[in-house]
Amino acid sequence: MIKLINAKKSYQNGSVTTDAINNLNLEIFKDEYIAIMGTSGSGKSTLLNVLGGMDVLSSGQYLFEGKDITNLKGKKLDLFRKKNIGFVFQNFALLDQYTVYENVELPLISQKVSVGKRKKIINDILVKLQIEDLKNKRAKEISGGQQQRCAIARAMATGAPIILADEPTGSLDSKTTKEIMDVFDQVHKEGKTIIMVTHDEEVAKRAQRIIRLEDGIIVSD
Numbered sequence: 001m002i003k004l005i006n007a008k009k010s011y012q013n014g015s016v017t018t019d020a021i022n023n024l025n026l027e028i029f030k031d032e033y034i035a036i037m038g039t040s041g042s043g044k045s046t047l048l049n050v051l052g053g054m055d056v057l058s059s060g061q062y063l064f065e066g067k068d069i070t071n072l073k074g075k076k077l078d079l080f081r082k083k084n085i086g087f088v089f090q091n092f093a094l095l096d097q098y099t100v101y102e103n104v105e106l107p108l109i110s111q112k113v114s115v116g117k118r119k120k121i122i123n124d125i126l127v128k129l130q131i132e133d134l135k136n137k138r139a140k141e142i143s144g145g146q147q148q149r150c151a152i153a154r155a156m157a158t159g160a161p162i163i164l165a166d167e168p169t170g171s172l173d174s175k176t177t178k179e180i181m182d183v184f185d186q187v188h189k190e191g192k193t194i195i196m197v198t199h200d201e202e203v204a205k206r207a208q209r210i211i212r213l214e215d216g217i218i219v220s221d
């Protein structure tokens, strides 16, 4: 599904160049559930952003379903992202003043899905993630675990096959973390490919494959 070949991403800060990921070779298959681990600054978020088309490589190649998408830019890159990727963040990144329903609706509006279809898709997902009774509450009025469920619902709304998550349980307590991990298990069983950055070994155990990074290099897989 995904192949990175000699993938490198460098950041320039004045005269200092940091290779956030360095000549990575990585293949990811459909329906995998992968945890990415490593110390702070090892390149985990950079890798996730590259995979999600939020960032482009400095050198090397990114193949998606056999197509070279390394040099996609602008609208084409946006389209790739919208079609294929759902993102979940540590801080949930919801719009506080919007309701749960409206937050999940946003990516569907951006894809120009009709009102009627949106309603059906959103209600189905909210039931699945057990937050249908919260749909008219504003994001700021619900708990952290409920906010993360909402963010996962939003990531799934467009039907994107890949869910990328950067420390999705990083700001949750241990009980809520378990609940959210159960949600990810369920999402995975439904046929999504999940790639998750985590510091938490317990969280990583849920994955089928653990990739460890150090200084931008894969040290175990």
Ligand SMILES: Nc1ncnc2c1ncn2[C@@H]1O[C@H](COP(=O)(O)OP(=O)(O)OP(=O)(O)O)[C@@H](O)[C@H]1O
Residues within 6 Å of the ligand: 011, 012, 013, 018, 019, 020, 038, 039, 040, 041, 042, 043, 044, 045, 046, 047
């Ligand atoms: N936009 C940027 N500009 C300059 N340097 C950056 C940028 N983003 C990341 N870096 C550098 O690249 C390296 C990898 O960063 P990255 O954010 O991928 O690490 P991480 O493994 O996600 O760390 P953490 O666990 O703290 O989130 C770090 O040295 C970081 O300082």
Ligand SMILES: [Mg+2]
Residues within 6 Å of the ligand: 044, 045, 046, 166
């Ligand atoms: Mg990070």
